Structure formats: C-alpha cells, structure tokens
C-alpha cells in the first residue's frame with residue numbers, strides 16, 4: 001500500500017540550496033507561544049545566540065511586553081488552531097519550538113474542548129506544517145503532567161502515562177501524535193517533558209508566583225494542598241535544554257524529561273519564600289477552593305537521559321532561582337502577567 005503524504009492545503013516547498021550548491025544553513029527559528037513565560041525566556045536566549053526569531057502567539061496568556069525590542073524578532077499574533085496561518089508562519093524556518101498551549105490546569109476543568117483544540121489539534125497543525133515545509137528540527141514541548149502522580153521515583157521516560165487532568169490528556173495526545181508522525185512521516189521531532197519551571201515573567205497563577213504575590217501583597221497567605229511535591233527547574237536552565245534540543249544532531253524521535261531530580265514539598269517552598277520576603281510571621285489559611293479535584297502527589301524526574309543525550313544539567317540552585325524570581329517581581333512593578341491581565345484564577 002502506498003502511504004499518502006500529509007499535505008493538506010499548504011504549499012510543498014523544495015529543500016533550500018545555497019549559491020554554492022550545498023544545503024543552506026539557516027538561523028531562522030519559529031517559537032509558538034513565544035510571548036509566554038517560558039517562550040519569552042527562550043526567545044531572549046535565541047536572540048542572544050544570533051538567531052532570527054518569529055513568534056506565533058495569540059496573546060491569550062502571553063504578553064507583547066514580555067518580548068524584547070529587536071530587529072531580528074517578529075511577532076505574528078494568531079492562533080495555532082488556524083492551519084493556514086500556522087503553515088504560512090512555519091514556511092521559511094528550519095527550526096521550530098512549539099510551546100503554544102493553554103497551560104493552566106484549572107482552566108482545563110472548565111474548558112476541556114478549547115484545551116483539547118489548542119493543545120492537541122493546534123499541535124497537529126504545527127506538526128503537519130513542519131512536514132510540509134521541510135523543517136529540519138521541531139522541539140515539541142510536552143509536560144511532566146502526562147505521567148500523573150509518580151508510581152516510582154525518580155520518573156524516567158518509561159514511566160507510564162496516566163494524565164490526571166484534561167490539560168494533561170491533551171498534552172499526552174499531542175505527544176503521541178508527534179511520535180506517530182515521526183514513525184509515519186519522519187517528522188524530525190524531539191519531545192521534551194519539562195517538570196515544573198519557575199522564574200521571572202510567570203504568566204499563570206501557579207504555586208511559586210502565587211506565594212510570592214501573596215507574601216509581598218496580602219495580609220494572610222491562602223493555600224491549597226501543601227503536602228504535594230514537585231521538581232522545579234529555573235527557567236534559564238529549561239530554555240538552555242530547549243536550545244540544545246534544537247541544535248543537537250541525530251536525536252529525532254527522542255522523548256526527554258527535564259528536571260533537577262529533587263522533589264520539594266510545597267510547604268518547604270512556602271517557608272523559603274516567606275523567609276526571602278521577610279514575612280515569616282504571616283498567617284497561612286487553607287482555602288478549599290484551591291484544592292484540585294485529583295491532585296498529582298509527586299513529580300520528580302530522573303534526568304539521566306537529558307544529561308546523556310543533550311549534555312544538559314540544571315545549573316541554577318533552587319534557592320538562587322527563588323531569590324532571582326522574587327527580585328524580578330519586586331523590581332518589575334510587582335505584577336505577574338495574570339495580574340496584568342486581571343485574572344482571578346487560582347492554582
């Protein structure tokens with residue numbers, strides 16, 4: 001049986017040839033979701049490295065302000081659910097990093113269809129466009145949430161997938177499509193599964209930004225479940241791994257976990273943030289509305305595959321990352337992106 005290539009309605013481009021006849025080297029990279037928390041840190045680092053960067057982002061959670069002014073940066077405002085748009089933006093880029101997603105888990109409880117359309121179908125649009133336009137490397141950004149709570153620790157890439165939320169179901173589906181497109185069509189994709197990431201320009205009311213906000217601004221601190229444990233990586237380290245995955249040869253089809261291999265309880269993190277913001281006496285109130293219907297108890301990664309095939313390791317000690325994040329928040333108007341958008345979501 002002859003396999004029909006996936007073409008849809010996008011133009012099929014031929015391989016770019018340089019004037020000397022050899023393959024053209026390109027420093028053009030597309031970052032979907034590049035105006036978001038992790039995406040904007042990635043864009044900064046790519047520009048520092050001399051890349052020409054295009055960002056595709058609908059600015060639903062990201063902010064234009066998080067992107068630097070730079071002649072080598074172009075922002076296209078639009079939706080990954082629009083295949084024709086995705087295809088036109090992918091064209092001309094040899095490298096793509098796909099981060100665009102509805103990433104806030106509580107949002108997915110209320111809007112499962114939208115989350116599925118953006119996180120899963122939007123991802124298929126990106127995969128198809130990468131195939132049609134002969135992209136040489138796609139880094140697809142997944143999430144540790146696809147594993148659900150740890151059945152063993154530390155969690156390697158063989159850990160069974162057991163999504164606990166509609167967000168992570170959609171992320172897991174996108175990963176499986178990415179892998180299947182690699183098998184069926186040789187999509188040159190590397191799937192990264194970051195465990196939790198934190199740092200400046202947080203866009204969503206997750207635990208660390210929320211605890212910093214409340215320690216700095218609120219009279220008492222409202223919390224949900226402080227007994228869960230997560231593996232937190234500072235954002236600069238996460239984006240270093242993404243760039244290495246864009247640039248390392250012969251790793252197509254690999255799935256790679258990113259994290260520090262250290263589980264931290266939320267209550268320990270809160271104590272550290274209270275200490276660093278000098279509010280150790282502030283009272284803590286447990287707020288039932290902040291409890292998740294089905295909470296992942298533990299996420300902690302075995303990062304040996306990332307160390308081995310990317311030569312990557314996290315460099316920023318957790319405490320230093322927390323200090324830098326608090327300093328950024330205070331120095332930059334004490335407003336995370338979700339505060340600027342006026343959202344009342346809670347982790």
Ligand SMILES: NC(=O)c1ccc[n+]([C@@H]2O[C@H](COP(=O)([O-])OP(=O)(O)OC[C@H]3O[C@@H](n4cnc5c(N)ncnc54)[C@H](O)[C@@H]3O)[C@@H](O)[C@H]2O)c1
Nearest residue numbers: 033035036037038058060061062079080100101143197203
């Ligand atoms: N933050 C973490 O700890 C973490 C951990 C694991 C994985 N991830 C993944 O990393 C990626 C980035 O997450 P983040 O924390 O920076 O979140 P974020 O919300 O800041 O970034 C997502 C970006 O995608 C954009 N976007 C959303 N829907 C879109 C659409 N339909 N079309 C185009 N753009 C759209 C948003 O405006 C935003 O700029 C996501 O794929 C997320 O699932 C994040």
